[in-house]
Amino acid sequence: MSQGSTNPSEFFARHRDTLKEAVAAVHGRYHWSPYPESPSPKVYGPEAGPEGQAAFERYLGADFPLDQPGGGDRVVTERSPYGIALGTGYPHADVDTLLSAATAALPRWRDAGAEVRAGVCLEILHRLNRRSFEIAHAVQHTSGQAFVMAFQAGGPQAQDRGLEAVAYGYDLIARYAGAVRWEKPQRKGDPLVLQKRFHAVPRGVALVIGCNTFPTWNSYPGLFASLVTGNPVIVKPHPRAVLPLAITVAVAREVLAEAGYDPDTVLLAAEQPDERLAATLAVRPEVRIIDYTGSTEFGDWLERNAPQAFVNTEKAGVNPVVIDSTDDYAGMLGNLAFSLSLYSGQMCTTPQNIFVPRAGITTDEGHRSVEQVGADLAAAVDRLLGDTARATGVLGAIANDAVLARLEEAGGLGEVLLASRSVAHPDFAGATVRTPAIIRVGADRRDVYGREHFGPIAFLVPAADTGDALRLLRETVSERGALTAAVYTREADVLTAAERAALDAGVHLSANLTGQVFVNQSAAFSDYHGTGANPAATAALTDPRFVAGRFTFVQSRRPA
């Protein structure tokens, strides 16, 4: 074990106030963040942008500098949705080497205690924050997100989610006494007195399985929740989105080593595209925690085939919107147009199904038929994306060929209200940029809108009336899951009914969003992401369940 250059409790002392504020925020659920989301030179300094870009470019066509056990050969698997070649090589460790290194790291990390572990985690997050520009380029050129979104969602907002997980984990350990003198009075004579100590013991080796579209945001909650509760973590990135997690793992290993802990407490498991490394790792007895974002098929497989592990999955869903009425028709259209367009609809939180009463809706601009709502929404999307620079800033690029193929076939699913079109990117000639498609289908076509069409594909579905639309919301979410739901109404009783439907279906509801808050965005420390109460996810990022399954208390008692 290398002797660290930093007293491990120094990191805790340095970040104690931030941790304290984070714990208060997860309890109070108000707005809070220590990591500024603006990629402005005024915030991050004038050098941060150019340095981040230079750091990113040094990775291109090179071996990623990661010193971990057993990385003999290299894997090169990434291709930017913007057309540039990445060509970065990552160590290709074998499963036994990874698992034995992680297992060996466990006892010292466990024995470090919650304070030291929280300090190390906060220092990792702090250094990741300082490298947000570098990470933003890495996220952009793996996920296809536009740069500003890649910075915000891949940098500070992902770091927020990581810190939130640390706060939950630290809090769920530290709030219970670590030691106590137990005195039980006796009817006669002296009390019985025992000295008791309680240790938080990690569950075991944790496996984080990353996704293509949000490599950091979706991985940090599991990564940091496992770390702070004492579990070594093997990070298995999506083969098309390795770089952002390779940087993350490298930073974690650097901080661990400085603090005198085994850097193998965090390991990277890069793989060839068809290696099925996640499945191989998931069923190993050493792997006791799994955090996964991806397809329903593999998520369900993990839930059934890894009974030894605490399994958290985020899978497909069919996010609904119910439009009953609105006091701000233009605001509603603009808000929905942005939600459908942001990152080309490639968010697990993007609305897919827009249910509208067949008789139309009441608005501040008068009655609107279903046809008008469809046409007006299509026009709002066109308006938003009319300017090419703004369009590419909103849309980003299509992450992979599967999304593209789905989009190209979407026209055949119903009546096309808005056709998808290509946009030429001003900076990246090879970028694959597409605008959203809006398709009208009947309420009887549950076979179409009742399953996920991941990407920029939305359905307008006329319902018999608002009650029927809420029934469709409830049923589709209960059957196929959803991470978000939205409703527009100016009727108090409809809002109540919508909240009831969302509660029954177990999905988070946003009502009457017309301004600069969007249904597909959630704020760490305040908004929960996922619920575990519908088929789209087993977990909420982050709630007590997500963290409490990662450790247990083991006690020792003796007469005092």
Next chain:
Amino acid sequence: MSQGSTNPSEFFARHRDTLKEAVAAVHGRYHWSPYPESPSPKVYGPEAGPEGQAAFERYLGADFPLDQPGGGDRVVTERSPYGIALGTGYPHADVDTLLSAATAALPRWRDAGAEVRAGVCLEILHRLNRRSFEIAHAVQHTSGQAFVMAFQAGGPQAQDRGLEAVAYGYDLIARYAGAVRWEKPQRKGDPLVLQKRFHAVPRGVALVIGCNTFPTWNSYPGLFASLVTGNPVIVKPHPRAVLPLAITVAVAREVLAEAGYDPDTVLLAAEQPDERLAATLAVRPEVRIIDYTGSTEFGDWLERNAPQAFVNTEKAGVNPVVIDSTDDYAGMLGNLAFSLSLYSGQMCTTPQNIFVPRAGITTDEGHRSVEQVGADLAAAVDRLLGDTARATGVLGAIANDAVLARLEEAGGLGEVLLASRSVAHPDFAGATVRTPAIIRVGADRRDVYGREHFGPIAFLVPAADTGDALRLLRETVSERGALTAAVYTREADVLTAAERAALDAGVHLSANLTGQVFVNQSAAFSDYHGTGANPAATAALTDPRFVAGRFTFVQSRRPA
């Protein structure tokens, strides 16, 4: 839904202080209990004893008064280990009726909120406490526990564990804000402001599968943890120990109805002995939580075959004791003799394997060889159980024929240091009372001591030395699980090594118990029962994990 006679928030107001103290105790982990454990007339009043006995006798040979859906025919399945006939009949509801009744009860119970639910739970516990004598007779004549133990472990101590679960559940919901005004500052203009509400949503129908030996103590944590977090509960008792849980269910239904909630929030699922009702219920999609105490075989089956559910199991284990040295040889022998004898060793926490260095041990009475330790321990057991009245008060009766058969064959497993003998019970001629057997086997006979021999069967196993004994502790616990471990030593470094071994194996350790605290007893609010970190159990009663898996937060947000 019946209109209740009590304002539901009245129960919360009535028990608010108790709940507050319970929440403080689970955090502080000091000694605390609101339910007196002494069955004294001075504590419970002079009438409580006779009334409890009369209430118990009214159940004999009669239909248990339980008004729940679909109880057409009756099942009669209990036989007292003390030889008396119970003959109590219970409704034999079918699975679909139970599940649809429980499912229908969920929304109103969910919407009651954590405060009302906690109030109802505390009122149920309060009424159970007042009926502790009645429950004690029911526990005695189903489990075979002696009366005082049945009173303490089946009454107040079980109620403590129930209250502990309520405190954890209430606390894990109430500590997170139920509503917040979220204000996010903008660089230009007014802040973004949302009004957010957060609802704790239960996971679904919960199934509690009771055991023969501790029908209330092992069931109350799951029952009350599920209830307070909003889940309706179906209680499936062991066919030989129905009455204590039937009383519990009846009390719960009475309080629910008084508070205006659906009594079907708690249901009894009595069955014929070979019906396998637990397995049928466990795989139903409506069942989303399972709490189980019993065999490893069925526990493992549940963990693998009910992936839709949050499964908590407590299974078999091989509880170890390592004797290195002692400053109080007589106290150690007396303490161990009591631990082996209490309830005829039919506790999941009773020591089974006593590892002693082959060269013997150092004591305050001088050196003792392995042979002497074995003989002295056998003599201590004989001394403890020499008086028949005291013997039956400690031993209770053998719960069922499987334990008896195991005990009768134990002599063939090794060298008999102490043979089991029958004891005639002064009050119950038909009681099956047996003293413990102590068998010496070699450390190479892992095939014998490496598996559980549930009942009054202990093994003395000579080890090469103390380090080897600790290795055996670590290995047997890691392989087969344990709920308790104990060590006797006067060496600080041995104590440290024992704590390390217990931590690695994930088992609670008791050191140097020589007085009136016993390794097989755990105190609610302070001691954890089980860890989830070794094969004996997936859960600790009660820790954050045990409760947090039973609910999730669902939010609703809108512009303020």
